Amino acid sequence: MSLPFALTLGDPAGVGPELICKLAADPARPKVPLLAIGDLGILRRAAAIVASGLTLVAVDTPEAALSVPLGALAVLPLSVPLPDDLPFGKVDARAGAAAYESLCIAIDLAMEKRIAAIVTPPLHKEALKAAGVHFPGHTEILAARSNTPEVAMMLANEELRVLLVSIHVSLRDAIAAVTPEAELRALRFAHQAGKAYGIARPRVAVAGLNPHAGEGGLFGHEDAEIIAPAIAAAQAEGIDASGPWPGDTIFMRARRGEFDIVVAQYHDQGLIPVKYLGIDHGVNITVGLPFVRTSVDHGTAFDIAGTGTADASSLWAALEQAVAMVGET
Numbered sequence: 422m423s424l425p426f427a428l429t430l431g432d433p434a435g436v437g438p439e440l441i442c443k444l445a446a447d448p449a450r451p452k453v454p455l456l457a458i459g460d461l462g463i464l465r466r467a468a469a470i471v472a473s474g475l476t477l478v479a480v481d482t483p484e485a486a487l488s489v490p491l492g493a494l495a496v497l498p499l500s501v502p503l504p505d506d507l508p509f510g511k512v513d514a515r516a517g518a519a520a521y522e523s524l525c526i527a528i529d530l531a532m533e534k535r536i537a538a539i540v541t542p543p544l545h546k547e548a549l550k551a552a553g554v555h556f557p558g559h560t561e562i563l564a565a566r567s568n569t570p571e572v573a574m575m576l577a578n579e580e581l582r583v584l585l586v587s588i589h590v591s592l593r594d595a596i597a598a599v600t601p602e603a604e605l606r607a608l609r610f611a612h613q614a615g616k617a618y619g620i621a622r623p624r625v626a627v628a629g630l631n632p633h634a635g636e637g638g639l640f641g642h643e644d645a646e647i648i649a650p651a652i653a654a655a656q657a658e659g660i661d662a663s664g665p666w667p668g669d670t671i672f673m674r675a676r677r678g679e680f681d682i683v684v685a686q687y688h689d690q691g692l693i694p695v696k697y698l699g700i701d702h703g704v705n706i707t708v709g710l711p712f713v714r715t716s717v718d719h720g721t722a723f724d725i726a727g728t729g730t731a732d733a734s735s736l737w738a739a740l741e742q743a744v745a746m747v748g749e750t
């Protein structure tokens with residue numbers, strides 16, 4: 422039986438609802454059934470802002486979304502309606518709570534195998550916190566609620582695939598997170614992710630932590646003492662791993678085709694190169710979950726929320742990626 426692809430709400434004060442409506446209303450979008458999990462009033466407001474002419478159909482089960490025609494959008498409502506005049510572009514506990522509830526519903530439905538995949542517009546981490554949610558982002562909520570002890574964040578566009586050793590932590594904590602276990606885990610996840618892309622023997626390149634990957638110990642010891650042994654351990658498992666390579670040139674080399682996937686040591690090391698190539702085609706994929714989850718690579722764009730100008734390309738790419746991944750499972 423075909424299952425709907427769930428679109429969570431994201432932060433309703435951000436661009437997420439507008440992106441959902443733009444995507445759903447576009448006749449050229451992937452032809453899969455969609456299920457938005459969110460607030461009907463907020464989505465109606467967004468549909469009007471983007472002048473999509475989209476019809477929204479309230480449903481009470483994900484299965485009911487299968488009967489909704491492609492030109493309309495099925496919406497599974499949340500428990501508490503949001504005010505139709507929720508301010509745009511502001512951190513709001515009500516928005517954080519709605520984003521969280523939408524994601525939790527999606528995770529539960531994915532675990533029950535009632536949806537094909539979860540595709541997420543952006544949420545705002547401060548709004549989550551304002552709502553009393555003690556997780557920094559989607560990835561951590563997905564892992565905890567699905568009882569998955571280890572996951573990894575991967576960002577991919579047409580030119581780069583990058584998997585992170587640590588995610589939403591301070592730079593100080595990210596350095597402390599460079600451990601033999603974390604390195605080997607990231608290498609295994611990168612290998613697994615590369616294979617999921619259909620690459621028989623993915624070439625996994627590991628970025629160094631320090632300038633010039635430590636330059637023989639001149640600029641720190643972690644590269645030689647922690648990262649290099651983990652790479653050797655991965656090689657012993659049959660993974661085509663190499664490095665640690667200097668972080669300032671590894672992405673250029675990967676983009677030129679030398680490597681299939683890069684393991685980056687911390688959030689900004691990995692995400693800057695991907696986003697610098699443009700936020701319109703990047704997709705965020707959570708590796709290691711028992712279901713498919715993809716996401717936009719950009720944030721809530723509070724500065725343009727409510728204007729109807731946000732570019733839905735990354736959400737489109739996230740849906741396309743989810744469809745491709747579901748097809749492979």
Ligand SMILES: NC(=O)C1=CN([C@@H]2O[C@H](COP(=O)(O)OP(=O)(O)OC[C@H]3O[C@@H](n4cnc5c(N)ncnc54)[C@H](O)[C@@H]3O)[C@@H](O)[C@H]2O)C=CC1
Nearest residue numbers: 543544545546547716717718719720721722724725731732
């Ligand atoms: N997948 C997710 O849930 C993500 C959430 N975030 C969160 O979003 C919030 C805001 O993050 P920022 O650092 O301000 O980054 P941001 O990505 O929201 O904004 C950075 C710049 O990119 C522009 N931009 C972003 N998306 C756009 C789109 N679709 N079309 C046109 N322009 C777009 C914005 O207008 C802004 O100028 C934070 O709470 C952050 O943690 C950030 C990244 C991913």
Ligand SMILES: NCC(=O)COP(=O)(O)O
Nearest residue numbers: 558559560561692705716
């Ligand atoms: N920088 C990526 C980001 O913040 C998105 O993280 P997540 O909410 O998908 O965990």
